[in-house]
Amino acid sequence: MSEYILEMNHITKEFSGVKALDDVNLQVKQGEIMAICGENGAGKSTLMNVLSGVYPFGEYTGDIVYKGETCKFRNIRESEAKGIVIIHQELALSPYLSVAENVFIGNERLKTRGVIDWTATKREAKNLLARVGLGDENVDVPVNTLGVGKQQLIEIAKALGKNANLLILDEPTAALNDRESAQLLELMLQLKAQGITCIIISHKLNEISYVADSITIIRDGKTIETLHKGVDDFSEEQIIKGMVGRELTNRYPKREGCPIGDVIFEVKDWNVCHPDDGDRQVLKDVNIQVRAGEVVGLAGLMGAGRTELAMSIFGHSYGQKITGTVKINGQEVKLDSVQKAIDHHLAYVSEDRKTYGLVLIDSIKFNMTLSALKNFFSKKGVVDDSLETVRSEEYRKRINVKTNSIEQTVGSLSGGNQQKVVLAKWMLTEPDVLILDEPTRGIDVGAKYEIYCVINELAKAGKAVIVISSEMPEIIGTCDRTYVINEGEIAGELKGDEITQEAIMACIMAHNRKGEVS
Amino acid sequence: MSKVETKETAGAQTLKKPQLNMKQYGMVIMLIVVYVFFAILTGGKNMTPMNINNLIMQNGYVVILAVGMLLCVLTGNVDLGVGSVVAACGAVAGTLLMDFGVSAPVAMLGALAVGAAFGVFVGFFVSKLEIPPFIVTLATMLMGRGLCYVILKAQTKGPLPASYNWIGTGFLPTIRIMTDNPDLNKGKGIDLICLVVGAVICALIILAEIKSQHTAKKHNLPTIPLWQTVAKDAVILFIVGFFFWKLANYNGIPVVLILMAALVGIYHFITTKTVAGRQVYAMGGNAKAARLSGINTKKVFFWVYANMGLLAAVAGIVLSARNQSATPKAGDGFEMDAIASCYIGGAATSGGVGTIIGAVVGAFIMGILNNGMSLAGYDTNVQKIVKGCVLLGAVTFDLLSKRKKR
Structure with missing residues (x-):
C-alpha cells in the first residue's frame, strides 16, 4: 500500500x-x-x-x-x-431533533430492522460528543438550542459516528x-493524532x-x-x-487624497431590547459618530451586538423598545421603517447576502434596482425600464461584476460577484451613510480587493462608511478609526495606528473584566 | 478531448445569440395543440363561432380569478376561499335584486363591497396577525359557503333582471354587413366592429414589436433572430384574427371579453411595469431580503389578498349574471381551477415566479379541455381526471426542464 x-x-x-x-x-x-x-x-x-x-x-x-x-x-x-465523510459549509442538522438523534441521523442505532435503540443511541452519542470536546452536553435537547460553534462540532461527531x-x-x-x-482547529489536531x-x-x-x-x-x-x-x-x-x-x-488598497469632513452620521444613547424578550437589553447606551469621507470599523466578537446595532438603526429592523437618537447630516431623523432609512440616504449591506440581501431567482438588474426602485427608477409607481437597464449596466461595469448579461440570475453568480451586486444595489440608492456588514465574508482574495477599492471610492466621494467585520486584519486594513463593541456596549475606540489585533482584543478583555466586577 | 472543445465553443455561441425562449411560449403551443386535438376529435365542433363565444363566456370568471390568484401564488401562497366568496357575492347581488328591488349597478356595488370585505378580512389576518394564508383562506372557504346558504336559505334565486345579466351574457352593439352567402352566420351578417377591433389589435401587436426591436437596437441589447420573431408574431396574429373572425360570425363582442381583457391588461401592466408589481415578485422570491430593501411586506401581503377578494366579487357577478340566478352551490371548486391555471401557466409553488399572461393561458387550456371533452361526450367526472393529469404533467414537465438546465 x-x-x-x-x-x-x-x-x-x-x-x-x-x-x-x-x-x-x-x-x-x-x-x-x-x-x-x-x-x-x-x-x-x-x-x-x-x-x-x-x-x-x-x-x-x-x-x-x-x-x-x-x-x-x-x-x-x-x-x-x-x-469518506464530508461536512458541508451549510450545516445539515435537523433543528428540532435532539442532539443524539442528529448525531445518528441517517445512521441510526437499531434494535431490529427499523426500530431505534434509544439506549444505544444516547450512550454512543455521549461517547462521540466526548471525542469532540462536548462531553458535558445534554444529548436530549433540541440541536437548535445550541450555538453554531457547538453545532459544527456535532457535525463532526456525526461524521465520527460513521467511522470516518x-x-x-x-x-x-x-x-x-x-x-x-x-477550538475546532485543536480538535482537528486531536483527530489527526487518532489517525x-x-x-x-x-x-x-x-x-x-x-x-x-x-x-x-x-x-x-x-x-x-x-x-x-x-x-x-x-x-x-x-x-x-x-x-x-x-x-x-498589498491586500488592502491605499486610500489617498481623501479628506475627512464633518460628522454626518451620529447615533446617541442607543438602547435596544431583544425582539423576543423585552427585558433583555441587547444594546446599552451606544454612541457613535462618523464623518464624511471616513471609514469607521465596528470590531468585536461574534454576538457582540454589531449586526443588531446596524439593523436596529436601519429602519428598526431588529429589536424592540428602541430608544436614542439618530442624526444624519446634522438633522435628527426617525427611521422606523426601511423606506424611511433609504429616504434619508442610509444604506445597510447585510451580512448574509443570500438570506437578507438578494432575491436569488431574479436577475442582476432586478436586484440592483430593488432598493432604489421607488425613489429613482419610477414615476408615479411605473418603473422606467430603460433607465434600469442603463444604470445597472453602468454599475456592472463600474464594480466589475463578472457576467455576460445583467439579465443573468443572481443565484448563478459566485459569492464575490453576488456581493458586488448587493453593493451596487445600495450604491444606487445614493446613500450618504453606508453600513457594510461583513462585506467580504466567504469571498475570494481577488474579489475582496475589489470590494475594498469600492469602499475607498465611496469614502473619496465623501460618504460615511461603517464596516462591520469579524476579521480583524480587515478592520485594521480598511478603517480610519474603529469602535470595539462587546456585549452590546462600546468597549473602546481606536484610531489610525492604534488599531491592532492586540489593542482590539485588549479592549474586549478589559470590558469583560469590568463586566465581571460589576 | 476534441469533442469537448467543440462543445465549449458551441456553448459560447449560444450565449452570444439568444434564441426565442421556448419555455415562455411552450404554454401557448400547448394551448394550440390541445385545441387542434379537440378540433379533430369533435370533427370541428369546437371551432364553430358559437363555441368560440361560449369558451369566452364560460371561462371569463376563471380567468378573472386566475389573475388575482397569480398574485397570491407569487407570494408563495394560495387563496382557498375564492370559490365561496364568488358564491357569496352572487348571493348578495341576487338578494339585493330580488328581495330589495335595487337597480343592477347598486347590486353589483353591493357584491363588490362584500368581496372587498372578505379580502380585507383575509388580508388583516394574514398581514397584521401573521396567520398562514392557507389557514385563513380555508376558514373563509367554509365561512363564505355557509354565509351563502344562510343568505339564500339554501335555495336558488332567479331569474335575475336582464339589466344585471347583461354583464355576463350581453354583447356590444354590432354593425352587420350582409354578404352574398346566405349561409354565413345564418343570414345575420358579419359584425364590422369585431373585425375592426381585431384589426386594431393586430396593428398594435405589430407596432409594439417594432418599438421593442427599436429600443433593443438603441441600447445595443441582444435580439433574437428575426425569423423567430416573425414566426412568433405570425402565430399570435393568426390566433387573434381567427378569434375575432369567429366572433364576427356570431353575436359580436361579448361584454365579458371586454371586462376580462381590461382586467388582464391592467394586471399585466401592474405586474410588469410598476413598483407595486416588482414588490410582489421580490417578496415572493425572498421576503427577508425584500423587507431589508425597503419593501413593506405586510402591506404587500394585505393588498394582494384584499385584491383577491375584490376580483372574486367580479367573478361572482359575472357568474350569477351568466346563470341568470344566484345559487348556493355556485363557484364550487373554482379556487382549484384558478390555482391550477397559475401553475399550468408556469408559476412556481415557492413563489416569485409566474406571469399574468401565463395564468390566463393556463385558464384557457383548462377551459378548452373542459369544453372539448363536453363536446366529445365525456362527462364531468372524466374531465376532472384529465384536468388532474394535465396539471400534474405540466408542472412535472416544467420542473424537470428547469432541473436539466442546471
Missing part, C-alpha cells in the same frame, strides 16, 4: 460544456491534514463533491484511488461506507468566532498555515501546486500568490 490514503488522478468535470475541474491531481497522505485553497469558483467544492459521490462515477473522468483501491462511488452512501477515516471539512470556521474556530485524515477547505489562511501539513492550491479548475510543511514556504503571501496567480503585494 502506498503512503497515500487517497489519490485523485486526472479528474475532469464539466458543467454543460464549461470545465469546472480540468485534469486535477490530488494526493493525500495517511494521517495528515491537507488544506485545499483557491478562490471562489476555483473548483474546490466540486472536487470534494466528486470525491464524496455527490457527482456519481461517470459524470466525471479520471479515477479515485482510496486505500489502494479504485473507487467508483455512485452516491454519498457508498463513499461514507468506505469512511477521511474527513472533509468545507469552510468549517466560516460561521464561528475566533474562540470557537481555535484520522482530514481535508479542510478554508479561506482563512492563518488557520490553514497553523493546522495543515500540506496545502494544495487550485485555480480555475487546475491544481497549481502542493506545498508541504517544513519543505515549502507556508506564508500567507505564498498561498495567495498561488491562488490568484499574481502577487498581491
Whole structure:
C-alpha cells in the first residue's frame, strides 16, 4: 500500500460544456491534514463533491484511488461506507431533533430492522460528543438550542459516528468566532493524532498555515501546486500568490487624497431590547459618530451586538423598545421603517447576502434596482425600464461584476460577484451613510480587493462608511478609526495606528473584566 | 478531448445569440395543440363561432380569478376561499335584486363591497396577525359557503333582471354587413366592429414589436433572430384574427371579453411595469431580503389578498349574471381551477415566479379541455381526471426542464 490514503488522478468535470475541474491531481497522505485553497469558483467544492459521490462515477473522468483501491462511488452512501465523510459549509442538522438523534441521523442505532435503540443511541452519542470536546452536553435537547460553534462540532461527531477515516471539512470556521474556530482547529489536531485524515477547505489562511501539513492550491479548475510543511514556504503571501496567480503585494488598497469632513452620521444613547424578550437589553447606551469621507470599523466578537446595532438603526429592523437618537447630516431623523432609512440616504449591506440581501431567482438588474426602485427608477409607481437597464449596466461595469448579461440570475453568480451586486444595489440608492456588514465574508482574495477599492471610492466621494467585520486584519486594513463593541456596549475606540489585533482584543478583555466586577 | 472543445465553443455561441425562449411560449403551443386535438376529435365542433363565444363566456370568471390568484401564488401562497366568496357575492347581488328591488349597478356595488370585505378580512389576518394564508383562506372557504346558504336559505334565486345579466351574457352593439352567402352566420351578417377591433389589435401587436426591436437596437441589447420573431408574431396574429373572425360570425363582442381583457391588461401592466408589481415578485422570491430593501411586506401581503377578494366579487357577478340566478352551490371548486391555471401557466409553488399572461393561458387550456371533452361526450367526472393529469404533467414537465438546465 502506498503512503497515500487517497489519490485523485486526472479528474475532469464539466458543467454543460464549461470545465469546472480540468485534469486535477490530488494526493493525500495517511494521517495528515491537507488544506485545499483557491478562490471562489476555483473548483474546490466540486472536487470534494466528486470525491464524496455527490457527482456519481461517470459524470466525471479520471479515477479515485482510496486505500489502494479504485473507487467508483455512485452516491454519498457508498463513499461514507468506505469512511469518506464530508461536512458541508451549510450545516445539515435537523433543528428540532435532539442532539443524539442528529448525531445518528441517517445512521441510526437499531434494535431490529427499523426500530431505534434509544439506549444505544444516547450512550454512543455521549461517547462521540466526548471525542469532540462536548462531553458535558445534554444529548436530549433540541440541536437548535445550541450555538453554531457547538453545532459544527456535532457535525463532526456525526461524521465520527460513521467511522470516518477521511474527513472533509468545507469552510468549517466560516460561521464561528475566533474562540470557537481555535477550538475546532485543536480538535482537528486531536483527530489527526487518532489517525484520522482530514481535508479542510478554508479561506482563512492563518488557520490553514497553523493546522495543515500540506496545502494544495487550485485555480480555475487546475491544481497549481502542493506545498508541504517544513519543505515549502507556508506564508500567507505564498498561498495567495498561488491562488490568484499574481502577487498581491498589498491586500488592502491605499486610500489617498481623501479628506475627512464633518460628522454626518451620529447615533446617541442607543438602547435596544431583544425582539423576543423585552427585558433583555441587547444594546446599552451606544454612541457613535462618523464623518464624511471616513471609514469607521465596528470590531468585536461574534454576538457582540454589531449586526443588531446596524439593523436596529436601519429602519428598526431588529429589536424592540428602541430608544436614542439618530442624526444624519446634522438633522435628527426617525427611521422606523426601511423606506424611511433609504429616504434619508442610509444604506445597510447585510451580512448574509443570500438570506437578507438578494432575491436569488431574479436577475442582476432586478436586484440592483430593488432598493432604489421607488425613489429613482419610477414615476408615479411605473418603473422606467430603460433607465434600469442603463444604470445597472453602468454599475456592472463600474464594480466589475463578472457576467455576460445583467439579465443573468443572481443565484448563478459566485459569492464575490453576488456581493458586488448587493453593493451596487445600495450604491444606487445614493446613500450618504453606508453600513457594510461583513462585506467580504466567504469571498475570494481577488474579489475582496475589489470590494475594498469600492469602499475607498465611496469614502473619496465623501460618504460615511461603517464596516462591520469579524476579521480583524480587515478592520485594521480598511478603517480610519474603529469602535470595539462587546456585549452590546462600546468597549473602546481606536484610531489610525492604534488599531491592532492586540489593542482590539485588549479592549474586549478589559470590558469583560469590568463586566465581571460589576 | 476534441469533442469537448467543440462543445465549449458551441456553448459560447449560444450565449452570444439568444434564441426565442421556448419555455415562455411552450404554454401557448400547448394551448394550440390541445385545441387542434379537440378540433379533430369533435370533427370541428369546437371551432364553430358559437363555441368560440361560449369558451369566452364560460371561462371569463376563471380567468378573472386566475389573475388575482397569480398574485397570491407569487407570494408563495394560495387563496382557498375564492370559490365561496364568488358564491357569496352572487348571493348578495341576487338578494339585493330580488328581495330589495335595487337597480343592477347598486347590486353589483353591493357584491363588490362584500368581496372587498372578505379580502380585507383575509388580508388583516394574514398581514397584521401573521396567520398562514392557507389557514385563513380555508376558514373563509367554509365561512363564505355557509354565509351563502344562510343568505339564500339554501335555495336558488332567479331569474335575475336582464339589466344585471347583461354583464355576463350581453354583447356590444354590432354593425352587420350582409354578404352574398346566405349561409354565413345564418343570414345575420358579419359584425364590422369585431373585425375592426381585431384589426386594431393586430396593428398594435405589430407596432409594439417594432418599438421593442427599436429600443433593443438603441441600447445595443441582444435580439433574437428575426425569423423567430416573425414566426412568433405570425402565430399570435393568426390566433387573434381567427378569434375575432369567429366572433364576427356570431353575436359580436361579448361584454365579458371586454371586462376580462381590461382586467388582464391592467394586471399585466401592474405586474410588469410598476413598483407595486416588482414588490410582489421580490417578496415572493425572498421576503427577508425584500423587507431589508425597503419593501413593506405586510402591506404587500394585505393588498394582494384584499385584491383577491375584490376580483372574486367580479367573478361572482359575472357568474350569477351568466346563470341568470344566484345559487348556493355556485363557484364550487373554482379556487382549484384558478390555482391550477397559475401553475399550468408556469408559476412556481415557492413563489416569485409566474406571469399574468401565463395564468390566463393556463385558464384557457383548462377551459378548452373542459369544453372539448363536453363536446366529445365525456362527462364531468372524466374531465376532472384529465384536468388532474394535465396539471400534474405540466408542472412535472416544467420542473424537470428547469432541473436539466442546471
